[in-house]
Amino acid sequence: MEVIKIGLIGCGVVGSGTAKIILQNQELIQKRLGTRLEIKKIAVRNLNKRRDLDLPSHIFTTKVDELLTDPEIKIIVELIGGIEPAKSFILKAMAQGKHIVTANKALLAEHGPEIYQAAQKYQVDIAFEASVGGGVPIIKTLKESLAGNRILSLVGIVNGTCNYILTRMQEEGLAFEEVLRQAQEAGFAEADPTLDINGLDAAHKLAILASLAYGTEVHLGDIFVEGISDTDPLDMAFAQELGFVTKLLAICRLEKNALEVRVHPALIAKEHVLASVRLAYNAFYIRGDAVGDILLYGLGAGQMPTGSAVVADILDLARNIRCCISGRLPALSYAIDPLERVVLKPMSQVICRYYFRFSVLDKPGVLSKIAGILGLHEISIASVIQKGREQGGSVPIVMLTHEAQESAVQKALAQINQLDVVTAPTKILRIEEG
Amino acid sequence: MEVIKIGLIGCGVVGSGTAKIILQNQELIQKRLGTRLEIKKIAVRNLNKRRDLDLPSHIFTTKVDELLTDPEIKIIVELIGGIEPAKSFILKAMAQGKHIVTANKALLAEHGPEIYQAAQKYQVDIAFEASVGGGVPIIKTLKESLAGNRILSLVGIVNGTCNYILTRMQEEGLAFEEVLRQAQEAGFAEADPTLDINGLDAAHKLAILASLAYGTEVHLGDIFVEGISDTDPLDMAFAQELGFVTKLLAICRLEKNALEVRVHPALIAKEHVLASVRLAYNAFYIRGDAVGDILLYGLGAGQMPTGSAVVADILDLARNIRCCISGRLPALSYAIDPLERVVLKPMSQVICRYYFRFSVLDKPGVLSKIAGILGLHEISIASVIQKGREQGGSVPIVMLTHEAQESAVQKALAQINQLDVVTAPTKILRIEEG
Numbered sequence: 101m102e103v104i105k106i107g108l109i110g111c112g113v114v115g116s117g118t119a120k121i122i123l124q125n126q127e128l129i130q131k132r133l134g135t136r137l138e139i140k141k142i143a144v145r146n147l148n149k150r151r152d153l154d155l156p157s158h159i160f161t162t163k164v165d166e167l168l169t170d171p172e173i174k175i176i177v178e179l180i181g182g183i184e185p186a187k188s189f190i191l192k193a194m195a196q197g198k199h200i201v202t203a204n205k206a207l208l209a210e211h212g213p214e215i216y217q218a219a220q221k222y223q224v225d226i227a228f229e230a231s232v233g234g235g236v237p238i239i240k241t242l243k244e245s246l247a248g249n250r251i252l253s254l255v256g257i258v259n260g261t262c263n264y265i266l267t268r269m270q271e272e273g274l275a276f277e278e279v280l281r282q283a284q285e286a287g288f289a290e291a292d293p294t295l296d297i298n299g300l301d302a303a304h305k306l307a308i309l310a311s312l313a314y315g316t317e318v319h320l321g322d323i324f325v326e327g328i329s330d331t332d333p334l335d336m337a338f339a340q341e342l343g344f345v346t347k348l349l350a351i352c353r354l355e356k357n358a359l360e361v362r363v364h365p366a367l368i369a370k371e372h373v374l375a376s377v378r379l380a381y382n383a384f385y386i387r388g389d390a391v392g393d394i395l396l397y398g399l400g401a402g403q404m405p406t407g408s409a410v411v412a413d414i415l416d417l418a419r420n421i422r423c424c425i426s427g428r429l430p431a432l433s434y435a436i437d438p439l440e441r442v443v444l445k446p447m448s449q450v451i452c453r454y455y456f457r458f459s460v461l462d463k464p465g466v467l468s469k470i471a472g473i474l475g476l477h478e479i480s481i482a483s484v485i486q487k488g489r490e491q492g493g494s495v496p497i498v499m500l501t502h503e504a505q506e507s508a509v510q511k512a513l514a515q516i517n518q519l520d521v522v523t524a525p526t527k528i529l530r531i532e533e534g
Numbered sequence: 535m536e537v538i539k540i541g542l543i544g545c546g547v548v549g550s551g552t553a554k555i556i557l558q559n560q561e562l563i564q565k566r567l568g569t570r571l572e573i574k575k576i577a578v579r580n581l582n583k584r585r586d587l588d589l590p591s592h593i594f595t596t597k598v599d600e601l602l603t604d605p606e607i608k609i610i611v612e613l614i615g616g617i618e619p620a621k622s623f624i625l626k627a628m629a630q631g632k633h634i635v636t637a638n639k640a641l642l643a644e645h646g647p648e649i650y651q652a653a654q655k656y657q658v659d660i661a662f663e664a665s666v667g668g669g670v671p672i673i674k675t676l677k678e679s680l681a682g683n684r685i686l687s688l689v690g691i692v693n694g695t696c697n698y699i700l701t702r703m704q705e706e707g708l709a710f711e712e713v714l715r716q717a718q719e720a721g722f723a724e725a726d727p728t729l730d731i732n733g734l735d736a737a738h739k740l741a742i743l744a745s746l747a748y749g750t751e752v753h754l755g756d757i758f759v760e761g762i763s764d765t766d767p768l769d770m771a772f773a774q775e776l777g778f779v780t781k782l783l784a785i786c787r788l789e790k791n792a793l794e795v796r797v798h799p800a801l802i803a804k805e806h807v808l809a810s811v812r813l814a815y816n817a818f819y820i821r822g823d824a825v826g827d828i829l830l831y832g833l834g835a836g837q838m839p840t841g842s843a844v845v846a847d848i849l850d851l852a853r854n855i856r857c858c859i860s861g862r863l864p865a866l867s868y869a870i871d872p873l874e875r876v877v878l879k880p881m882s883q884v885i886c887r888y889y890f891r892f893s894v895l896d897k898p899g900v901l902s903k904i905a906g907i908l909g910l911h912e913i914s915i916a917s918v919i920q921k922g923r924e925q926g927g928s929v930p931i932v933m934l935t936h937e938a939q940e941s942a943v944q945k946a947l948a949q950i951n952q953l954d955v956v957t958a959p960t961k962i963l964r965i966e967e968g
Contacts, residue, residue, distance in 0.1 A: 435568025
C-alpha cells in the first residue's frame with residue numbers, strides 16, 4: 101500500500117494532539133484515505149523532553165531542515181505558532197514543493213497574502229482549519245459549504261478564554277480579576293493572557309474569517325478591537341435584567357458593500373442561540389443570502405479538538421496528493437482574484453443599539469441634562485432604569501438606545517462625561533442583534 | 535473562459551432555489567470556481583407552469599433524456615425526490631459519465647449502496663449534502679472535517695416540521711392536532727405530513743448519517759422509529775417542570791462496537807444546547823473521540839437553504855472536473871471498505887433513563903404496586919411527582935428512572951398496564967443525556 105509521509109514542526113499541545121490522533125486512529129484514517137499516513141519526522145526544540153507518544157526516538161530531530169529537504173515528506177505541518185521562524189519554514193517548505201498544514205492564526209492574519217501567493221507560485225496547497233475555532237469546521241464551511249452564498253454577516257464567539265471568564269462573571273457575579281486568577285490556576289487561561297483578554301487573538305481570527313468570506317485582504321489594523329478587562333459584573337447584571345447576556349464578539353457584516361470588522365464585548369438577547377454558548381466553547385453564527393442563519397459550535401482550543409482539525413486538513417491534502425493535483429481549492433477559495441474589493445467601514449460609521457451606564461449625583465435635573473445631550477446628537481432613548489444609591493451619593497442610570505451611529509455616541513458621551521453631575525466615565529456596551 | 539454545464543432534473547422548491555442562487559450569485563460563483571457555471575437544461579413535467587426564474591424558455595424540456603445524453607452536460611442535479619424514476623435517471627446519467635448531485639434522502643436511505651457502487655463503477659462523483667439538514671453542512675463535516683475522528687454519537691433534530699410542532703406545543707401548551715392544523719395552514723407542514731410526523735423522514739436522514747459516520751450500511755429497517763403524533767402536551771408540561779424539553783431526536787451511538795440507531799420523541803435537559811433549537815431549525819450534536827462535542831445548526835429545509843447545499847455540491851464536483859479527477863472523495867468517505875463492520879444493537883438492549891406517566895386510581899397502595907413491579911425488573915426510580923386529581927378519580931403519577939434497559943421497561947410496563955388500578959396505558963419518554 102502507498103504511504104504518504106508527513107513532517108511535523110512543533111510537538112507542543114497541538115502537535116502532540118495531532119500525533120496522538122494519527123497513531124490512535126491509524127486504521128480508521130487508512131480506511132477513509134485509502135493510503136497509510138506516516139509521521140516521518142517531528143522537529144522539536146528539546147529532544148530530551150518527555151513526550152507521551154508511542155513513537156521511536158529517531159523520529160524526533162532538532163533540525164527543521166531535515167524535514168524541509170526530505171523528498172519523501174510531502175506535507176509539512178507547522179505547529180510552532182508566531183511569525184518567525186514559522187514563516188520562513190513554511191516558505192522554504194513550499195519552495196521544496198511541500199504542501200502545508202498550519203494552525204498559525206497570527207501568521208495568516210498578518211502575512212496571509214504573502215503565504216497564499218507563495219502557495220500559488222510553487223503550486224502547493226495550504227490548509228489552516230485549525231487556525232480558527234479548534235475542531236469546529238468554520239474554515240471549510242466558509243470556503244466550501246457556503247461557496248454559493250454572499251456572506252451577509254458572521255458573528256463569532258472565537259476566544260474560549262474570554263468566553264470562560266465572561267460566563268463565570270455573568271453567572272456568579274464575580275469580578276474580572278478574580279475569575280482570571282482562578283482560570284489561570286485551573287489552566288483555562290495562559291500565564292500571560294494578554295493576547296486573549298485584549299481581544300487581539302479574536303482579531304487575528306476575524307481577519308482570517310473576513311478574508312475568507314470576502315476573498316479580500318482584511319488587515320489586523322483594519323479591525324476595531326476592545327478587550328474584556330474593563331467589563332464590569334455590574335453592567336452584566338443590569339444587562340441581564342434587561343434580557344441580555346454579555347459576550348466578547350468578533351463581528352463582520354456587509355452592508356451596502358461596506359464591511360464592518362470589529363471585536364468588542366457586546367450584549368446579545370438571551371433568547372439568541374449565541375447566548376447559550378457557555379464557558380470555553382466557541383461558536384460562529386453566519387448569515388448567508390441563500391442559506392439563511394447557521395451556527396457552528398464546539399471547543400475552540402485544546403490538544404485533541406485542534407488536532408482533529410489538523411488531521412482533517414492533512415487528509416484533505418493527502419487526497420489531493422493521491423490524485424496528483426494541487427490548487428483544486430485556492431487558499432481563500434477564490435480562483436479568480438475578486439476585483440470588486442469590499443470597502444472597510446470605519447468604526448465611527450457603525451450603527452447599532454447601545455447600553456449606557458451613567459454614574460451621576462442623585463440630584464434633580466440630571467436625567468434631563470443627559471437626555472438633552474443625547475437628543476442633540478440624535479441618539480434616541482429606548483428605555484431607562486434608575487437604581488438605588490451607591491456609595492458617595494452616586495447613582496447609576498442605565499439606558500438602552502435605539503440605533504445610533506458610533507461617532508455620535510462618542511461625541512455625546514464626551515460631553516456627558518464632562519458634566520459636573522457625572523461622577524465617573526460612562527460605561528458603554530454595544531448591542532448585537534445577530 | 536471555460537464553462538461547466540449542468541442539467542437539473544426537477545424545478546420544484548429546491549430546483550428553483552438552486553437555479554435562483556446560480557443566477558443571482560453568478561459572478562461570485564465564477565470568481566470562487568474560476569469557471570462559469572451554466573444551467574444548460576432543466577427537465578420538468580409541465581412546460582407551461584409559471585416559474586419565477588430569469589431563464590430562456592428553450593432551457594426547459596419534458597424529456598429527461600435530452601439531459602442524460604447531452605455530452606456537454608457534465609453534472610446532473612436530481613431534485614425530483616422519491617425512488618423512481620429518480621433512481622433510473624441517476625444510474626443512466628452515471629453510465630453516461632455524468633457526475634451527480636442529489637437531495638434525495640429516501641433514495642439514498644433505501645438504495646444508497648447500489649448508487650454508490652455505480653458511481654465507483656462509472657468513475658463519477660456523487661454528492662448529497664442537501665439530502666440532510668438543508669443548508670447545514672452536516673454531510674461534509676462527517677465526511678471531511680471529522681475524518682480523523684471515531685464518531686461516538688450523533689444526536690440530531692433533523693425534521694423541521696416536527697420540531698416546529700413540538701416547540702409550539704411546549705411553549706403554548708397546545709395539542710398536537712391543533713398545532714399541526716395551524717402549521718399546515720401556514721405552509722410549515724405538508725398537506726400530507728405523514729412522513730414527517732411518523733418519524734420516517736428523520737429515519738431516512740439517520741440512515742444516511744449513520745452510514746457516513748461508520749462507513750457501514752444502515753438500513754431503514756434497522757432503525758427503531760416512533761413519531762410525534764402521540765406526544766401529549768401534559769407530558770411536555772410535566773417534563774418541563776422536571777427541567778426537560780421534548781424533542782424528536784434521531785440518535786446514533788456507538789458503545790462497545792455496537793451501534794444504536796433510533797428516532798423517537800425524547801427529553802433533553804433544558805441547559806443542553808439542543809434544547810435551544812426552536813421551531814423549524816435543525817441541529818446536529820456530534821461527539822468525536824478527538825473533537826469532543828460539536829454542534830451544527832440551521833434551517834433544515836426550504837428553497838434557498840437547501841439550494842445553498844446543492845450549489846455547494848455542484849461547486850465541489852465542478853472543482854474535480856476542472857482538475858480532471860473523480861473519486862477523490864468516495865461517496866461514504868471510505869476509500870477502503872471498512873471490513874470490521876459495526877453490529878447494530880436491537881432497541882430492546884438500549885439503556886437510558888426514562889420518564890413514565892402512569893394514570894391510576896387515587897387509592898392507597900397504588901404507588902407501592904407500581905414500584906414493586908419496576909423493582910422486580912431492576913428499574914430503579916430516581917424521582918416521583920404525584921399531582922391533583924383528574925376527571926373520573928384518575929391521577930397521574932410521573933416518574934423518572936435511573937438507567938434501565940428497554941426490554942425490562944417494556945416488560946414492566948406491560949405488567950403495570952394490566953393492573954386494575956391503572957386506568958390508561960402508561961406514557962413513556964426516553965431521556966437523552968446528549
